[in-house]
Amino acid sequence: MAEPILELKEVKTYFPVYRGFVRRRQVGAVKAVDGVSLALGRGEVLGLVGESGCGKSTLARTIMQLVPATSGAVILNGRNLANDSSRELLASRRDLQMVFQDPYASLNPRLNVFTTLAEPLRVHRTCPVGEINARVAHLMRIVGLAPSLVQKYPHEFSGGQRQRIAIARALALEPKVLIADEPVSALDVSIQAQILNLLSDLVRRMNLSLIFIAHDLSVVKHISDRVAVMYLGKIVELGGAAAVIDQPVHPYTRALVSAIPKPDPDAERARQRIMLPGDPPSPIDPPSGCAFHPRCPYAAERCAKIVPPLEAFRGREVACIRAAEIT
Amino acid sequence: MALLTVTDLRTYFHTRGGVIRAVDGVSFQVDRGETLGIVGESGSGKSVTCYSVMGLIPQPPGRIESGTAFFDNIDLLHCTPKEARSVRGKRVAMIFQDPMTSLNPYLRISEQLIEPLLIHEKVSRKAALVRAQGMLEAVGIHDAARRLTGYPHEFSGGMRQRVMIAMALITRPELLIADEPTTALDVTVQAQILDLIRQMQKEIGMAVIFITHDLAVVSGLCDRVQVMYAGRILESADTRTLYYGPRHPYTRALQRSIPAIQPKGAELHTIPGLPPDMSKPIPGCPFAPRCEFAVPRCATEPIRLADVAPGHAQACLRVQAGEI
Numbered sequence: 001m002a003e004p005i006l007e008l009k010e011v012k013t014y015f016p017v018y019r020g021f022v023r024r025r026q027v028g029a030v031k032a033v034d035g036v037s038l039a040l041g042r043g044e045v046l047g048l049v050g051e052s053g054c055g056k057s058t059l060a061r062t063i064m065q066l067v068p069a070t071s072g073a074v075i076l077n078g079r080n081l082a083n084d085s086s087r088e089l090l091a092s093r094r095d096l097q098m099v100f101q102d103p104y105a106s107l108n109p110r111l112n113v114f115t116t117l118a119e120p121l122r123v124h125r126t127c128p129v130g131e132i133n134a135r136v137a138h139l140m141r142i143v144g145l146a147p148s149l150v151q152k153y154p155h156e157f158s159g160g161q162r163q164r165i166a167i168a169r170a171l172a173l174e175p176k177v178l179i180a181d182e183p184v185s186a187l188d189v190s191i192q193a194q195i196l197n198l199l200s201d202l203v204r205r206m207n208l209s210l211i212f213i214a215h216d217l218s219v220v221k222h223i224s225d226r227v228a229v230m231y232l233g234k235i236v237e238l239g240g241a242a243a244v245i246d247q248p249v250h251p252y253t254r255a256l257v258s259a260i261p262k263p264d265p266d267a268e269r270a271r272q273r274i275m276l277p278g279d280p281p282s283p284i285d286p287p288s289g290c291a292f293h294p295r296c297p298y299a300a301e302r303c304a305k306i307v308p309p310l311e312a313f314r315g316r317e318v319a320c321i322r323a324a325e326i327t
Numbered sequence: 328m329a330l331l332t333v334t335d336l337r338t339y340f341h342t343r344g345g346v347i348r349a350v351d352g353v354s355f356q357v358d359r360g361e362t363l364g365i366v367g368e369s370g371s372g373k374s375v376t377c378y379s380v381m382g383l384i385p386q387p388p389g390r391i392e393s394g395t396a397f398f399d400n401i402d403l404l405h406c407t408p409k410e411a412r413s414v415r416g417k418r419v420a421m422i423f424q425d426p427m428t429s430l431n432p433y434l435r436i437s438e439q440l441i442e443p444l445l446i447h448e449k450v451s452r453k454a455a456l457v458r459a460q461g462m463l464e465a466v467g468i469h470d471a472a473r474r475l476t477g478y479p480h481e482f483s484g485g486m487r488q489r490v491m492i493a494m495a496l497i498t499r500p501e502l503l504i505a506d507e508p509t510t511a512l513d514v515t516v517q518a519q520i521l522d523l524i525r526q527m528q529k530e531i532g533m534a535v536i537f538i539t540h541d542l543a544v545v546s547g548l549c550d551r552v553q554v555m556y557a558g559r560i561l562e563s564a565d566t567r568t569l570y571y572g573p574r575h576p577y578t579r580a581l582q583r584s585i586p587a588i589q590p591k592g593a594e595l596h597t598i599p600g601l602p603p604d605m606s607k608p609i610p611g612c613p614f615a616p617r618c619e620f621a622v623p624r625c626a627t628e629p630i631r632l633a634d635v636a637p638g639h640a641q642a643c644l645r646v647q648a649g650e651i
Binding site for chain 1: 368369483484485486513514515516517518519521522540541542543544546547566567570571580581582584585586587589591594595596597598601
């Protein structure tokens with residue numbers, strides 16, 4: 001990769017856990033993100049997958065500086081955002097925007113579409129006041145909505161249309177990096193396809209870099225260049241989308257891929273499933289060594305002792321000390 | 328003979344904004360031991376169909392305008408409340424999408440599990456508790472004796488759905504209606520729950536109606552699938568036929584918009600437009616405004632399900648006329 005637009009170095013985000021009322025003391029921490037290093041290239045789409053509670057949304061919010069990182073660095077365009085003053089952060093946000101999962105919750109119901117889309121332009125003063133109308137109309141057209149709809153309020157739109165408005169708002173400042181946190185999970189299949197097409201198209205046309213977070217692997221594979229799989233706050237596998245999803249190496253990725261039902265009855269009958277016992281453990285007190293070892297069908301004794309580093313293996317990076325033995 | 332026969336069911340909601348025709352003339356059958364998938368997008372009427380059969384539609388604003396639903400010679404839509412109670416929760420059970428909102432947070436799991444037994448069968452509390460513990464073990468909850476005294480919040484999402492399934496199956500029902508039971512769960516947990524439903528079905532021999540928006544989930548689980556849109560059934564066939572030889576334009580469009588079966592990076596097929604406004608009567612085919620094959624008469628002529636092959640029915644006029 002030439003020079004990454006966004007780089008994460010050993011990012012950790014912990015949430016303290018307190019106990020006691022009179023004598024309140026910290027008894028531990030939820031290790032939501034526990035040492036994530038990543039680089040995002042210009043114009044690249046990186047898919048981030050994992051089950052609920054694995055820390056993918058917290059990672060997104062940490063990148064956006066919506067929650068402070070406990071340690072590590074988020075470097076955008078060569079600047080470490082953690083060191084930025086609030087004024088500098090405002091400027092950085094111009095290049096870093098986010099689309100949220102639920103378009104019913106992320107749009108202000110009392111603002112019409114025009115006000116919603118004009119707000120970032122006014123706050124950042126990127127657009128002369130006289131041109132705001134034209135710019136908002138342009139944004140509406142980019143996301144495939146008629147500019148005549150700008151006087152309407154969010155409740156007058158369907159879920160898919162609202163997500164288009166949310167995307168238009170994120171694009172208002174012409175960001176370089178867009179983070180989309182489960183942008184299609186709340187939508188129906190036919191609408192999902194419209195939004196996915198829109199996002200891929202925008203990435204191509206505007207040379208955007210996109211971090212696409214989802215739990216649906218088939219959606220992620222479709223849109224991403226590279227995929228990172230998270231489990232309990234750590235990346236366990238990172239590599240090209242087709243490689244990771246079609247030939248997964250890490251036992252967790254394998255189980256995840258094998259758990260997806262296929263829309264094809266014959267393939268479905270032939271599907272070899274790896275059943276994982278139990279639920280993911282608590283991130284307050286993660287298991288020793290490799291956090292996946294209590295559920296892993298390949299776990300050996302030393303898996304409970306050694307924290308596996310993310311290492312290059314067969315054209316990708318995998319955090320499993322037995323990767324070579326089990327493939 | 329069919330276990331459940333629904334004929335011409337119409338459930339309308341009379342709201343201030345007009346009459347919403349949520350289910351508009353739906354007929355289908357479920358045989359004993361069979362698994363029927365009902366697939367549709369939000370607002371297609373798939374849940375309302377099953378809620379109507381179960382008598383769970385709030386009336387008003389809802390009203391069942393017409394139809395019958397015969398379950399083993401009892402018309403669930405027109406029987407006395409007493410008759411309905413003798414079927415509901417005993418011979419027909421239901422599980423829901425969100426196990427947190429369908430379990431009572433104030434009651435121990437044990438109380439909720441034995442309630443159907445105490446109501447429907449003449450058993451002592453003690454015997455009911457023994458069966459409850461056996462049922463929890465059967466749905467794969469370890470340490471069942473101890474977990475029985477726990478409250479819902481002490482269980483994870485997947486575990487709660489297991490408790491729900493245990494609760495539904497404790498009376499060994501003949502029909503289980505599952506309304507998107509895995510939508511709120513992660514894929515690895517979803518796989519566990521689907522497996523559990525399959526396994527319990529084998530054990531008890533019950534029929535299952537599985538409601539979902541996910542064509543992939545249905546493909547491995549169901550014997551037969553019917554596709555709903557705007558309150559009507561547009562296509563119904565056995566699973567293999569529906570997946571490999573769908574005839575109705577909506578089913579075909581829906582299938583093509585799934586990312587999993589598209590070559591990577593290709594533009595996904597999309598269905599233009601939006602589902603219709605259900606508060607206005609739709610004289611013709613509800614899918615016509617979005618259909619690539621629509622001709623003027625699609626918008627005016629009433630549609631009806633007709634067989635294109637034995638066991639394969641679909642509602643497109645043009646397919647029936649042999650034009651597509």
